[in-house]
Amino acid sequence: MFDRSVERIEATDEEIEAAVEAASVPALMMSMIQMSGETGLLEGAIRPRPPEMLDVQLGLTPEEQAVMRKEALQVIRAYRDAGCPPAPPPSSETIDRMLAFLAGEPRFPEALRGLVLEELDLEGSDPRRARIDPEAIRRAGSDFHVILIGAGMSGLLVAFRLKQEGVPFTILEKNPGVGGTWFENRYPGCRVDIASHAYSFSFDPGEWQHLFGVHGEVRDYFARIAREYGLLDHIVFGAEVERATFDEASGRWHVEYRHEGRAASASGNVLVSAVGQLNRPKIPEIPGRESFRGPQMHTACWDPGFDGRDRHVAVAGSGASAFQLVPELARSASRVTVFQRSPQWMLPNPDYHDAIPEAHEWCFHHLPGYARWYRVITIWGQLDKAEARVEIDPTWDDGGLSASAVNRALRDQLVGYMESQIQEPGLLEKVVPDYPPMGTRMLQDNGSWLATLQRPNVELVPTAIERVTETGVVAEDGQEIAVDAIVWATGFHADRFLWPLEVEGRDGALLSRAWSDLPRAYLGISIPGFPNLFCLYGPNTNVAHTANVILISELQASHVLSGIKRILEHDLATIECREETAREYESRLSEALERRVWSHPKVHGFYRNASGRVVVNMPWSAADYWQWTRELDPADYLETPREVETPVGPPRTRGGPEARRTD
Numbered sequence: 001m002f003d004r005s006v007e008r009i010e011a012t013d014e015e016i017e018a019a020v021e022a023a024s025v026p027a028l029m030m031s032m033i034q035m036s037g038e039t040g041l042l043e044g045a046i047r048p049r050p051p052e053m054l055d056v057q058l059g060l061t062p063e064e065q066a067v068m069r070k071e072a073l074q075v076i077r078a079y080r081d082a083g084c085p086p087a088p089p090p091s092s093e094t095i096d097r098m099l100a101f102l103a104g105e106p107r108f109p110e111a112l113r114g115l116v117l118e119e120l121d122l123e124g125s126d127p128r129r130a131r132i133d134p135e136a137i138r139r140a141g142s143d144f145h146v147i148l149i150g151a152g153m154s155g156l157l158v159a160f161r162l163k164q165e166g167v168p169f170t171i172l173e174k175n176p177g178v179g180g181t182w183f184e185n186r187y188p189g190c191r192v193d194i195a196s197h198a199y200s201f202s203f204d205p206g207e208w209q210h211l212f213g214v215h216g217e218v219r220d221y222f223a224r225i226a227r228e229y230g231l232l233d234h235i236v237f238g239a240e241v242e243r244a245t246f247d248e249a250s251g252r253w254h255v256e257y258r259h260e261g262r263a264a265s266a267s268g269n270v271l272v273s274a275v276g277q278l279n280r281p282k283i284p285e286i287p288g289r290e291s292f293r294g295p296q297m298h299t300a301c302w303d304p305g306f307d308g309r310d311r312h313v314a315v316a317g318s319g320a321s322a323f324q325l326v327p328e329l330a331r332s333a334s335r336v337t338v339f340q341r342s343p344q345w346m347l348p349n350p351d352y353h354d355a356i357p358e359a360h361e362w363c364f365h366h367l368p369g370y371a372r373w374y375r376v377i378t379i380w381g382q383l384d385k386a387e388a389r390v391e392i393d394p395t396w397d398d399g400g401l402s403a404s405a406v407n408r409a410l411r412d413q414l415v416g417y418m419e420s421q422i423q424e425p426g427l428l429e430k431v432v433p434d435y436p437p438m439g440t441r442m443l444q445d446n447g448s449w450l451a452t453l454q455r456p457n458v459e460l461v462p463t464a465i466e467r468v469t470e471t472g473v474v475a476e477d478g479q480e481i482a483v484d485a486i487v488w489a490t491g492f493h494a495d496r497f498l499w500p501l502e503v504e505g506r507d508g509a510l511l512s513r514a515w516s517d518l519p520r521a522y523l524g525i526s527i528p529g530f531p532n533l534f535c536l537y538g539p540n541t542n543v544a545h546t547a548n549v550i551l552i553s554e555l556q557a558s559h560v561l562s563g564i565k566r567i568l569e570h571d572l573a574t575i576e577c578r579e580e581t582a583r584e585y586e587s588r589l590s591e592a593l594e595r596r597v598w599s600h601p602k603v604h605g606f607y608r609n610a611s612g613r614v615v616v617n618m619p620w621s622a623a624d625y626w627q628w629t630r631e632l633d634p635a636d637y638l639e640t641p642r643e644v645e646t647p648v649g650p651p652r653t654r655g656g657p658e659a660r661r662t663d
């Protein structure tokens with residue numbers, strides 16, 4: 001399924017040589033083992049040294065790479081000349097050895113094994129599939145329905161899993177298209193900061209033009225997923241959900257939404273929120289904003305007709321979106337002034353803007369296992385020892401510049417990287433953060449940010465905008481600057497989960513009230529008092545140090561599907577997270593968060609809510625989260641059997657999701 005290497009090799013020696021030159025050598029080595037069945041490489045002297053940061057060569061020196069490329073040429077030629085015989089996945093014992101080899105360890109870390117094997121899935125068996133007993137689905141009857149809110153990455157993922165099982169569902173989506181973030185964010189320069197081959201579903205690798213996909217190709221990927229897997233027919237577009245109410249008598253969720261300007265409703269046994277964390281653009285309350293006479297827009301609402309030429313553009317913010325936008329904008333705008341409240345850390349990644357050479361693409365299509373090994377290699381640096389980089393050492397004190405010795409070493413490395421690029425006097429002081437690295441999202445950088453800031457038409461003002469006038473902006477340091485347009489690269493209401501939805505659970509409990517101090521959900525997914533409600537990308541599930549959001553969503557989708565499986569196979573009306581389970585989880589979470597760099601006193605930013613608690617990020621490694629989410633433990637949930645339902649209260653809302661006009 002994932003392994004597209006089924007295509008027979010008909011390439012010439014020269015073409016193979018070009019492909020081998022472009023390949024990731026560690027992935028090539030794994031594929032060589034699959035092609036030849038020979039495992040001698042695993043005992044050889046040329047061995048990966050897993051790096052701290054993204055490096056698909058896993059620390060192999062250019063000389064070592066050259067030796068291996070030469071050997072690969074022989075192996076691939078022999079494989080081609082033998083007619084490309086089937087190259088089945090190695091035995092599980094050999095896979096363990098291969099993983100240990102890549103990890104540079106005598107044994108592959110046990111804690112990571114399960115997760116990595118799932119990601120690898122050399123058999124193409126789709127291990128995250130729920131495998132619900134079809135008889136249970138039949139027994140539940142045609143009335144059984146799942147309502148999903150949101151057709152972004154997470155919503156499509158759950159929809160795919162439900163479709164696989166034949167569980168009826170509907171997605172309500174406010175936009176006219178799928179893809180969420182990638183449907184909305186179209187500002188110049190917008191792209192992923194996780195390698196494309198990892199920022200894709202485990203069941204469908206995608207075809208990528210760039211090592212880090214630009215927004216258009218990511219949007220196309222999700223559009224194809226929706227089309228090819230038959231999800232489009234299940235989506236009601238232009239349907240903004242406003243309210244969801246749990247009806248205790250029927251054990252169903254009643255959902256109210258606006259569709260084409262009119263009120264409509266739907267009902268279902270299970271409600272899945274996939275509304276995203278970064279879906280509600282945030283523009284700070286700045287006096288005078290409405291008085292500005294020129295164009296202004298948030299990065300997530302980019303006007304495709306906007307032409308920066310001959311304009312002086314103010315960009316408010318220097319975070320992830322500004323970091324991508326400004327280098328593009330500065331090419332056409334007559335002048336760009338960036339207002340920076342707080343500088344950002346950046347990770348050197350020379351390949352960040354690179355297209356995937358055709359020769360490398362060839363490897364994904366022709367070399368057995370290459371695509372899957374490459375995927376694992378791209379996430380490897382974010383899985384192993386990830387926590388050490390974000391751990392606060394309480395005994396460490398360097399005036400708050402870093403959080404531990406490991407973190408300090410990273411800081412020094414990153415400051416050195418910045419220094420090496422700066423010629424402009426005074427710039428270094430403005431761009432080096434005074435807080436520890438990893439405290440905010442680490443931005444992938446190929447040098448374009450600092451090069452752009454040193455262009456003659458670009459200025460960095462190291463304060464936020466305090467006021468907007470009819471013709472410009474006034475910075476907090478008092479500078480008044482006339483500008484023609486303003487771009488708000490000011491992020492999202494990331495701390496307001498499921499907002500502005502009104503969700504009413506058992507006994508009329510409102511989620512907005514339950515979460516007014518602190519959004520809390522067991523595993524970020526389930527909430528006591530809200531039966532049969534599951535959240536994707538809920539509180540404390542963003543990842544800033546481990547894996548990527550798609551992988552975490554896949555783990556959450558497994559948990560949700562195992563909940564739905566439980567409901568169906570055990571004839572349950574509802575399942576509901578136990579209060580004590582959620583409380584115990586919350587206390588573990590708080591305790592772990594206190595030890596993470598995002599809680600460091602010098603770190604501020606969107607990971608925290610108004611009270612200062614980190615509500616966005618997950619403190620653990622993806623491997624831990626995998627352990628906890630892979631299967632729903634019935635002991636964590638209260639269960640209500642379908643038979644014991646007492647038919648009291650308002651009449652049961654029947655039927656599936658059909659839009660029902662109520663005005």
Ligand SMILES: Cc1cc2nc3c(=O)[nH]c(=O)nc-3n(C[C@H](O)[C@H](O)[C@H](O)COP(=O)(O)OP(=O)(O)OC[C@H]3O[C@@H](n4cnc5c(N)ncnc54)[C@H](O)[C@@H]3O)c2cc1C
Nearest residue numbers: 150152153154174180181192193194240241275276548549
């Ligand atoms: C610019 C940007 C770049 C990112 N890059 C990366 C990256 O490189 N790596 C990474 O791991 N993560 C990244 N993320 C984070 C994350 O991967 C994405 O936000 C991802 O799209 C999350 O998917 P989602 O489906 O959970 O949410 P979203 O993509 O936000 O989708 C939510 C969907 O729900 C719909 N919706 C919301 N409310 C309602 C409602 N009331 N009624 C009906 N529909 C509703 C929205 O219209 C949207 O379609 C990025 C985020 C942003 C904003």
